[in-house]
Amino acid sequence: MSSGDERENGATWVTALVNSLPDATLVISSHGEMLHCNQAFLDFWRFPEEILASASDAEALKWAAQQTIDPEGFLQRVSSMYETKSPSFREEIAMRDGRVLERNGSCIYFGESAVGWVWTFRDVSEQKCQESEIKTAAATKAAMLEAALDCVITINHEGIVREFNAAAERTFGYTRESVLGKELAMVIVPQELRDNHREGLRRYLDSGEARVLNRRIELPAMHASGRIFPIEISIVRLPITGPPVFTAYLRDISDRVEAEQRLKESEERFRDLADNIPQLAWIAESGTDGEVYWFNQNWFEYTGTTWEQMKGNGWQSVHHPEYVDQVVKNFAHHVRNGLDWEDTFPLRRNDGEYRWFLSRMKCIRDDEGNVVRIFGTNTDITQIRELEEHLRKLASELAESGKRKDEFMAMLAHELRNPLAPIRSAAELMKTGKAEAGNFGHLTDVINRQADHLVHLVNDLLDVSRLNLGKIVLKTERCDLFGIVSSAVEANKPLCDSFGHCIEVVEPPNPIYVNADPVRLTQVLTNLLNNACKFTDPQGTIHVQCEIADGMAVVRVKDSGIGIDPSHLPNVFETFRQLDNSLERSASGLGLGLSIVRHLVELHGGSVTAHSEGLGNGSLFVVKVPLAEAPTSAVVTDERPKEAASTPQLKVLVVDDNDDAAQVLEMMMQALGYETRTASDGIQAISQAQEFRPDLILMDIGLPKLNGYEACSRILEESWSEGMILVALTGWGQEEDRRRSMEAGFHEHLVKPIDMQTIRDLVTRQFAKE
Numbered sequence: 139m140s141s142g143d144e145r146e147n148g149a150t151w152v153t154a155l156v157n158s159l160p161d162a163t164l165v166i167s168s169h170g171e172m173l174h175c176n177q178a179f180l181d182f183w184r185f186p187e188e189i190l191a192s193a194s195d196a197e198a199l200k201w202a203a204q205q206t207i208d209p210e211g212f213l214q215r216v217s218s219m220y221e222t223k224s225p226s227f228r229e230e231i232a233m234r235d236g237r238v239l240e241r242n243g244s245c246i247y248f249g250e251s252a253v254g255w256v257w258t259f260r261d262v263s264e265q266k267c268q269e270s271e272i273k274t275a276a277a278t279k280a281a282m283l284e285a286a287l288d289c290v291i292t293i294n295h296e297g298i299v300r301e302f303n304a305a306a307e308r309t310f311g312y313t314r315e316s317v318l319g320k321e322l323a324m325v326i327v328p329q330e331l332r333d334n335h336r337e338g339l340r341r342y343l344d345s346g347e348a349r350v351l352n353r354r355i356e357l358p359a360m361h362a363s364g365r366i367f368p369i370e371i372s373i374v375r376l377p378i379t380g381p382p383v384f385t386a387y388l389r390d391i392s393d394r395v396e397a398e399q400r401l402k403e404s405e406e407r408f409r410d411l412a413d414n415i416p417q418l419a420w421i422a423e424s425g426t427d428g429e430v431y432w433f434n435q436n437w438f439e440y441t442g443t444t445w446e447q448m449k450g451n452g453w454q455s456v457h458h459p460e461y462v463d464q465v466v467k468n469f470a471h472h473v474r475n476g477l478d479w480e481d482t483f484p485l486r487r488n489d490g491e492y493r494w495f496l497s498r499m500k501c502i503r504d505d506e507g508n509v510v511r512i513f514g515t516n517t518d519i520t521q522i523r524e525l526e527e528h529l530r531k532l533a534s535e536l537a538e539s540g541k542r543k544d545e546f547m548a549m550l551a552h553e554l555r556n557p558l559a560p561i562r563s564a565a566e567l568m569k570t571g572k573a574e575a576g577n578f579g580h581l582t583d584v585i586n587r588q589a590d591h592l593v594h595l596v597n598d599l600l601d602v603s604r605l606n607l608g609k610i611v612l613k614t615e616r617c618d619l620f621g622i623v624s625s626a627v628e629a630n631k632p633l634c635d636s637f638g639h640c641i642e643v644v645e646p647p648n649p650i651y652v653n654a655d656p657v658r659l660t661q662v663l664t665n666l667l668n669n670a671c672k673f674t675d676p677q678g679t680i681h682v683q684c685e686i687a688d689g690m691a692v693v694r695v696k697d698s699g700i701g702i703d704p705s706h707l708p709n710v711f712e713t714f715r716q717l718d719n720s721l722e723r724s725a726s727g728l729g730l731g732l733s734i735v736r737h738l739v740e741l742h743g744g745s746v747t748a749h750s751e752g753l754g755n756g757s758l759f760v761v762k763v764p765l766a767e768a769p770t771s772a773v774v775t776d777e778r779p780k781e782a783a784s785t786p787q788l789k790v791l792v793v794d795d796n797d798d799a800a801q802v803l804e805m806m807m808q809a810l811g812y813e814t815r816t817a818s819d820g821i822q823a824i825s826q827a828q829e830f831r832p833d834l835i836l837m838d839i840g841l842p843k844l845n846g847y848e849a850c851s852r853i854l855e856e857s858w859s860e861g862m863i864l865v866a867l868t869g870w871g872q873e874e875d876r877r878r879s880m881e882a883g884f885h886e887h888l889v890k891p892i893d894m895q896t897i898r899d900l901v902t903r904q905f906a907k908e
Contacts, residue, residue, distance in 0.1 A: 162259040311362030418516040442488025612655040626663035665731040674699030702750035711736040791832035820844025847882035
């Protein structure tokens with residue numbers, strides 16, 4: 139074969155070889171001429187048609203360089219390759235379209251002479267991307283391991299440590315290098331748990347039984363120093379082929395366990411405290427509609443329920459049906475919105491009774507202000523509500539009482555002026571000396587009657603005060619009830635006659651005996667009859683009857699008067715109460731009579747009630763007092779009046795700082811035939827007593843310089859006072875006043891005003907000879 143044929147066959151062989159290569163391949167001469175390229179090369183570089191048609195190697199090279207990121211660098215490296223005739227080279231070319239090309243070149247030698255080069259091009263973009271991703275993933279993994287707050291420890295199927303991150307170093311006190319290659323059991327597992335750890339690993343390798351994989355569990359762990367502390371651990375098997383590899387994620391939970399223990403102890407202390415407070419207490423979940431998960435012991439004791447009955451929303455069953463819907467609505471609203479709440483509503487007690495409670499709900503918040511639980515208490519306020527209602531009622535009653543007292547004071551002034559007006563007029567007329575002789579006695583009678591009326595008013599006031607203070611002491615004796623009734627009727631006869639009333643008195647068939655104070659019981663019936671007279675229109679009828687009913691002595695006083703409005707019946711016996719304030723009844727008194735009646739009857743162990751069928755239908759008052767046993771034999775008493783004792787001639791000293799009172803009383807004494815002197819203060823009284831040596835001293839208590847008590851005591855200390863009778867004559871008539879008089883040495887205590895008959899009775903008691 140000729141040399142020409144050999145060259146032609148060689149070129150054919152090279153062409154076939156180049157075309158068969160998968161990589162883009164270019165064969166160039168030693169001078170840079172493109173001798174041959176395969177289709178992969180043309181597809182790879184994507185030469186435009188005009189470049190291929192030019193058949194210029196320089197234009198093709200220049201166009202190719204423009205497709206790279208660094209055209210000048212590309213051309214310089216090609217030129218250098220031609221000059222140095224490097225046997226081989228490799229480089230990566232960054233393309234403008236984002237690809238990365240790998241170019242490999244080999245020099246073609248003929249003998250020792252370089253005759254050309256073979257270039258191959260390969261797109262390594264995807265490979266580079268994968269390599270980058272692998273590097274990035276590796277860097278990310280390393281960064282994550284180092285930055286992780288939790289410990290990350292990886293072991294192989296033999297339990298040998300293959301990874302130990304920075305958090306693990308900080309937590310367990312080892313360096314990564316010191317534990318890699320060691321058995322995990324000997325590093326962080328406490329000695330008493332190492333066999334269990336190894337056995338669990340073997341069991342998994344043998345049978346696949348995994349008791350701890352993919353679970354969060356709490357275990358004790360060991361520090362490099364030997365300290366044991368609690369950890370939370372989660373173990374997973376890595377999804378790789380070959381022998382199992384495990385990664386454990388751990389964290390030190392010492393602070394949490396300690397906090398939970400403190401919280402548990404705190405809650406135990408709280409519950410102990412809550413179980414010992416008087417309120418009902420409970421705790422509810424936050425962010426719900428009010429699901430209660432704890433009640434104190436008082437709740438169960440009060441409601442008589444169990445936890446099974448109360449849990450969840452069972453607490454609603456002990457609420458009153460009329461209030462439960464509103465309570466549940468309000469409660470749920472405040473719990474959902476984290477709002478404190480306060481309300482009052484009734485709760486059912488274990489015996490079925492509903493009692494009122496003040497309920498308070500407090501939202502418990504963490505350091506960030508989030509509601510973590512709801513605490514509530516229920517305080518029994520039933521007694522407080524009852525007390526408030528009582529106080530409101532009492533305030534109303536006090537206001538009404540104050541109003542009645544104001545009305546009473548106005549009425550008292552009116553009632554006192556009524557008798558004072560004729561007294562003053564009569565006194566003025568008598569003072570002028572122009573009263574006719576026939577009218578003088580009438581004026582005196584007027585003064586006496588009006589003075590008696592004043593005394594009656596004052597006595598009523600004093601009786602009310604004594605009764606309210608409990609100062610009246612009954613002097614009870616066995617007495618005939620009809621006799622007391624007769625005395626009261628007789629006392630009221632003048633008043634009845636003045637109105638033209640008819641009094642019908644029904645005598646019982648047999649005597650009725652009672653244990654009573656005859657004076658006070660007569661006062662009771664006198665007041666009732668007096669009341670009947672004044673509130674019955676002229677020519678009316680008053681019916682009085684004595685009887686025995688239900689084991690009690692009963693007196694009924696019925697009149698045909700104006701009657702009582704049924705709505706006023708409960709109030710007729712109240713102090714300062716007058717049911718009729720009309721002008722035509724304005725002379726009816728102070729409104730104290732019925733109050734005195736009630737108190738005196740109750741002191742006797744009895745009762746008094748008022749009845750009326752309404753206005754215009756009259757009134758009925760019924761007095762009931764306990765019966766006394768009838769006498770076993772008749773007692774004969776001498777009813778003949780005794781002959782009055784003769785009035786002795788006396789020396790009387792009148793002591794009063796009121797000159798008018800002293801002079802009038804001195805004139806009364808002189809009218810009775812007594813020798814008199816006066817003194818106006820306590821010191822003067824002692825001096826006059828020593829000089830005058832009176833038989834009787836009438837002394838006021840409220841004296842200047844020396845009061846009556848002290849003056850009396852000093853007089854009685856003197857030897858010259860032997861036989862003197864000292865009588866306290868004062869406006870003070872309470873039991874305490876009488877007691878102090880007796881302690882000071884006074885022989886008697888008289889209350890102003892007094893009349894001449896009182897003086898006669900006093901003298902008779904103290905001086906009359908038999």
